[in-house]
Amino acid sequence: MKVLQITPERCTGCMRCELACSYVQTGAFQPARSVIRVSPFEGHTSYAPFTCTQCAEGWCMTACPVEAITISPVGAKVVQNDQCVGCKLCTIACPYGTMFYNPETQKAFKCNLCGGTPACATACPTAAIEYVETETADWLGGFAAERSPRHLERQVAMAEAR
Amino acid sequence: MAKRHVIVGGGTAGLNAILTIREYDHDESEITLVSAERPYSRMVLPYYLGRSIAESHVFTLTPPRLAELQVKTHLGRRAAALHTGANRLTLDDGTALEYDDLLIATGSSPVRAPVPGADLSGVHSFWTLEQARGVVSQIREGAHVVMVGAGFIAFTILNAILGLKARLTVVEIAPQILPRMLDRPGAELVERWLTHHGVTIRTGAALTGIEEDAGKKHLRFRDGESLVADLVIMATGIRTNLEWLKDSGVRVNRGVLVDDHLRSSVPNVFAAGDVAESRDLVTGQPALHAIEPTAMEHGRVVGANMAGENVTYRGSLLMNIVEVCHLDIASFGSWDDTTADAFAAVQPERWAYRKLLWRGNRLTGAMILGKADDIWTTNDVGMLKGLVQSGSDLGKWKEHLRRNPFDIKPAFIASGTTARLLPETILGRPSVPA
Numbered sequence: 001m002k003v004l005q006i007t008p009e010r011c012t013g014c015m016r017c018e019l020a021c022s023y024v025q026t027g028a029f030q031p032a033r034s035v036i037r038v039s040p041f042e043g044h045t046s047y048a049p050f051t052c053t054q055c056a057e058g059w060c061m062t063a064c065p066v067e068a069i070t071i072s073p074v075g076a077k078v079v080q081n082d083q084c085v086g087c088k089l090c091t092i093a094c095p096y097g098t099m100f101y102n103p104e105t106q107k108a109f110k111c112n113l114c115g116g117t118p119a120c121a122t123a124c125p126t127a128a129i130e131y132v133e134t135e136t137a138d139w140l141g142g143f144a145a146e147r148s149p150r151h152l153e154r155q156v157a158m159a160e161a162r
Numbered sequence: 163m164a165k166r167h168v169i170v171g172g173g174t175a176g177l178n179a180i181l182t183i184r185e186y187d188h189d190e191s192e193i194t195l196v197s198a199e200r201p202y203s204r205m206v207l208p209y210y211l212g213r214s215i216a217e218s219h220v221f222t223l224t225p226p227r228l229a230e231l232q233v234k235t236h237l238g239r240r241a242a243a244l245h246t247g248a249n250r251l252t253l254d255d256g257t258a259l260e261y262d263d264l265l266i267a268t269g270s271s272p273v274r275a276p277v278p279g280a281d282l283s284g285v286h287s288f289w290t291l292e293q294a295r296g297v298v299s300q301i302r303e304g305a306h307v308v309m310v311g312a313g314f315i316a317f318t319i320l321n322a323i324l325g326l327k328a329r330l331t332v333v334e335i336a337p338q339i340l341p342r343m344l345d346r347p348g349a350e351l352v353e354r355w356l357t358h359h360g361v362t363i364r365t366g367a368a369l370t371g372i373e374e375d376a377g378k379k380h381l382r383f384r385d386g387e388s389l390v391a392d393l394v395i396m397a398t399g400i401r402t403n404l405e406w407l408k409d410s411g412v413r414v415n416r417g418v419l420v421d422d423h424l425r426s427s428v429p430n431v432f433a434a435g436d437v438a439e440s441r442d443l444v445t446g447q448p449a450l451h452a453i454e455p456t457a458m459e460h461g462r463v464v465g466a467n468m469a470g471e472n473v474t475y476r477g478s479l480l481m482n483i484v485e486v487c488h489l490d491i492a493s494f495g496s497w498d499d500t501t502a503d504a505f506a507a508v509q510p511e512r513w514a515y516r517k518l519l520w521r522g523n524r525l526t527g528a529m530i531l532g533k534a535d536d537i538w539t540t541n542d543v544g545m546l547k548g549l550v551q552s553g554s555d556l557g558k559w560k561e562h563l564r565r566n567p568f569d570i571k572p573a574f575i576a577s578g579t580t581a582r583l584l585p586e587t588i589l590g591r592p593s594v595p596a
């Protein structure tokens with residue numbers, strides 16, 4: 001299936017993905033409701049977007065007590081709003097932190113790959129997010145591990161200096 | 163002859179076992195479901211109480227669904243005795259069912275405080291659909307509801323009661339609320355939050371009796387205090403439904419002891435859900451986890467094994483989440499391990515609390531409180547679960563988290579936890595929707 005392939009080295013931290021995602025998903029530009037989330041690394045000197053991998057287990061889907069999460073034709077695990085009661089079991093079952101809850105609608109929400117034309121990938125000006133036929137992977141782990149140690153050491157040094 | 167599976171119990175474990183058998187065997191086997199109630203999801207009863215869903219929304223295995231899945235049923239019947247030597251189950255109406263394999267998934271029942279008046283009409287449990295209907299029919303706007311017990315089940319219905327504009331007092335015998343989900347600092351934060359939202363909380367309150375007078379319930383406490391209520395809900399714990407296994411030969415400790423394939427001491431008898439004492443994912447020890455996600459995982463693993471697959475259960479991760487007045491409360495794994503290395507921090511102005519428990523550089527338990535409209539909360543809830551589930555070595559991040567227990571996300575990402583989790587599935591293959 002096609003997945004969101006993230007190349008974190010290309011991310012400039014412009015946040016267009018969060019704006020596009022929230023606009024397509026909710027009809028308003030509100031990054032707080034985006035299901036792709038740009039994280040800073042190395043003390044805000046680099047950035048990378050993190051989102052649902054549409055994992056094989058589908059922890060959110062199997063945990064749902066009312067079968068409100070199904071697989072869409074493009075292979076995304078999607079929340080059926082008319083079935084979701086807002087019990088939040090999916091938010092603790094998902095081990096990636098990519099299952100969210102909207103207090104206004106009292107429903108869970110997550111990445112649904114925008115039905116096959118993901119807005120984040122379209123909006124990304126540097127192709128840090130691409131929608132391509134490949135195996136999903138831990139796109140950010142290596143990038144973050146490489147960029148974190150200096151920052152961690154600096155923080156530890158600062159804490160010790162205090 | 164087609165293999166004959168008997169499923170005893172129509173809750174989450176039984177439902178998932180049936181669906182999983184059918185995922186594998188394409189209707190080749192014979193499935194018989196014995197269930198005392200029409201199958202429904204207990205997890206969603208609070209939303210029925212709060213009128214946000216219709217009663218019809220709670221049902222899972224409806225008659226058309228059962229027909230589609232080709233499941234024979236004995237609904238409204240209870241298992242009376244299991245004769246493992248003869249592979250025969252006897253029901254309470256005398257019906258005898260022969261099986262090739264059987265699943266024990268009879269769940270739990272509520273227990274009331276052992277005090278005079280606990281069985282008065284107007285004193286309710288909130289566990290079964292029938293009991294939920296009882297509360298739904300009695301609760302009125304402006305009524306004073308006294309909740310006896312401040313555990314998880316009580317907390318799942320606080321929002322519904324407040325939403326119906328009833329006045330609410332919660333009394334708890336323990337010195338804190340949510341004693342099996344939170345430590346003292348966490349509980350104190352939640353108590354302040356609830357008080358702030360108009361709920362009266364009384365901890366350390368030992369109920370000694372309930373009397374009825376002019377339609378009101380008078381609750382008496384050991385310290386001489388009393389309360390007058392229109393409606394009393396008792397959420398004072400549960401016990402496993404195992405009486406019918408007496409003399410069956412199935413080994414029972416606190417629950418039915420099962421191996422890593424969820425087989426009991428009798429090889430063609432499985433157990434799942436609240437009644438099954440299976441491996442705790444974090445400690446590796448046998449544990450009874452009466453929680454929805456474990457019932458689901460157990461049910462699926464048993465279903466696969468009943469269908470002839472060879473699926474090993476990796477273990478149950480204890481976890482609970484409940485939201486009260488838009489405050490999320492969650493805990494994972496060995497959150498109450500007093501011998502673990504633990505860091506905690508509170509941000510009172512954001513109503514946020516994190517506690518991280520460690521064995522070496524691995525997270526073995528976690529507790530999290532935060533406002534539900536704070537995206538930070540839901541994000542960290544999932545990632546904390548992932549860190550405990552994966553047992554990732556957090557290396558240098560441990561020291562970072564000691565200084566800032568709120569900075570979960572970079573530790574999760576940089577520790578390669580996603581890579582550890584991606585190959586993990588319960589059945590050893592991608593899931594399919596029900």
